[in-house]
Amino acid sequence: MRVRRCAVVYLEPREQVEFDLEGLLSGGNGVRRTAEWAAHAPHLAQPVVLDEGQRDLLGTLSPEAWADATAFASGQGSVLESLLDAGLAVMEAPDGGSRAVHAQRDAQLRAGHWWAPAAMLHGAARWQGRDALAAPEAAGLAPADGLRRELGVPPPAVARRGGHGPQLPLPRSEGTEFDALLLRRATCRNFDQERALPRELLARMLERVFAAHGSWQADDDTVFLKKGSPSGGSLHPTGAYLLVQRVEGVPPGLYHYHPVDHALQPLPAPGEALDALAMRLLAGQHWFADAPVLVVMATRFARCFWKYRQHPKAYRAVIMDAGHLSQTLYLAATDLGLGAFVTCAVNEIDIEQAFGLDPLEEGVVAVSGFGWRAGQMRNAEFDPVGRVW
Ligand SMILES: Cc1cc2nc3c(=O)[nH]c(=O)nc-3n(C[C@H](O)[C@H](O)[C@H](O)COP(=O)(O)O)c2cc1C
Incomplete structure (x- = not known):
């Protein structure tokens, strides 16, 4: 032996x-x-x-x-x-x-060509069956005004550098529709629990955020996709798994989105009610769990690490890819009059089990969601410029 x-x-x-x-x-x-x-x-x-x-x-x-x-x-x-x-x-x-x-x-x-510390980090940070609300509540950190009391004074919101010569003031702009869109973006924690999303809006969102807008056939068996967000090496290893709760014309259930076919692949039904599963996957964050559509961003590591073998920056690139997708999703939703969110306080292991993902091959990096915002605020949102509420 x-x-x-x-x-x-x-x-x-x-x-x-x-x-x-x-x-x-x-x-x-x-x-x-x-x-x-x-x-x-x-x-x-x-x-x-x-x-x-x-x-x-x-x-x-x-x-x-x-x-x-x-x-x-x-x-x-x-x-x-x-x-x-x-x-x-x-x-x-x-x-x-x-x-x-x-x-x-x-x-x-x-x-899988993992850089060893990244493999260790990704594996060790995964949760199962956690309640994200319990620890902050026990520590007196919820609601947010408990933060200052319990944690003391935070580092300043802005770093001011002493330097070489006086500050150079920059002109403020008039602002375009794009600036207005940025001002209207706010993490939604109040979804309309009654109003279903039209199928067309679901399709539009997926098309904007996850669909391939073009491709380049580098070889018989080697294709690079073009999408609305940047991706390290243009490898686009992060895809979308959906938990659909309220979309007209799309049966509630679990799906995988195909970014070239622009189509939903139904997956086996979970062994529990979708709303209970949503709560578990989101570690008890009820303000997100009632969104009509949850989007699990899952990365096929092998696609990225095929090029960036054992590369110390590859895992960081994967995480940044998910961040870009998240911001594109926020802006796409805001433009369509929808609310959106992203979170990484999720139970990755429960998500893997629900969607049948092998964590060495396809890892959960974040969960987003979108839908109509409710008329009344039940949970706090951060809107100091008053463009949303
Ligand atoms: C990486 C990341 C993780 C986040 N995780 C959570 C979360 O677990 N729960 C939550 O309520 N909000 C979460 N948020 C939303 C932030 O709380 C929110 O962006 C922040 O409060 C600023 O508000 P705004 O997005 O409306 O500008 C997350 C945002 C990011 C970018």
């Missing part, structure tokens, strides 16, 4: 803090602190807690060269077995079971 280390693993010396009743009753402070090593590996679902023997052996394994398992000292045999079971070491030819799954996931990660 030949073995090697998994492709990517980061060790975190971390501290577990637990309530300790016995310690409290015997005169202590009631807090038990335990130091441990956590191994973060993006091809595994959870971090793995290591003992010293596992940590030390892991440090001796090559991630590239296969080693004969019999070459390890006799005392290390069981430690190696435990690393294989955990998926931190992989076998060259496993014959089924969880070791084969670990080896296959590790091979998939290697083939």
Whole structure:
């Protein structure tokens, strides 16, 4: 049997803090602190807690060269077995079971050309079953006026640089329709819960934000698309998955949008009501969950990393791509008289499961949504220039 280390693993010396009743009753402070090593590996679902023997052996394994398992000292045999079971070491030819799954996931990660810190970051930042409202409420940070009280004075809103010579004042413009559009853009947290979106407006929005407006056939099997937003390397790796709740002529459900065919592909129905799923995916953010259309921006990493292999900037480019799509979506919606939002406080793992996405291949970067704004404000929106409300 030949073995090697998994492709990517980061060790975190971390501290577990637990309530300790016995310690409290015997005169202590009631807090038990335990130091441990956590191994973060993006091809595994959870971090793995290591003992010293596992940590030390892991440090001796090559991630590239296969080693004969019999070459390890006799005392290390069981430690190696435990690393294989955990998926931190992989076998060259496993014959089924969880070791084969670990080896296959590790091979998939290697083939994906990830820059290792980005793989670690993307994997570790994913949520499952979180409630985004609970932590800020518990910390006294909601509503927003609690921020200053609890967190102290923020850094100034604007940086003023001392420099070389006096400030050069710039002319203010009259403003065009585009300037007016920018002034009307505000994150919508009050969707009209009754009013459905016409199918034409859904189509228009998708056409503006996610559709290909043109293409260039570089080779028989190599196509580059042109879209309304810029994309690193013109690779456009980020696509749209939809949760449709209220659109005339489009049955409620889950869909994938095809940017060349300009068509919706229905996906298997989730095993729960769409409104409950929307709340779960948006980590309890009820002010967004009732939008007629939610758009999951999911990135096919391999498309970007095909060109930018193990590139330290590639993940940043992917995140920036999603930001551009989000702003295009905001402006497209505002222009059509609709409200829009974006959030990354989402339960990525729940979204992956709902839409059938493999996170090593297609990762959730953000969720947007759009629809008619309600006539009355139930949840705060940021509109200091008064162009929306
Ligand atoms: C990357 C990103 C993440 C955001 N996440 C959230 C969120 O989780 N919840 C929310 O209510 N708003 C979210 N927003 C919206 C911001 O709160 C909003 O842009 C900000 O308050 C300024 O308001 P405006 O968009 O109306 O100008 C997010 C915006 C961005 C760009």
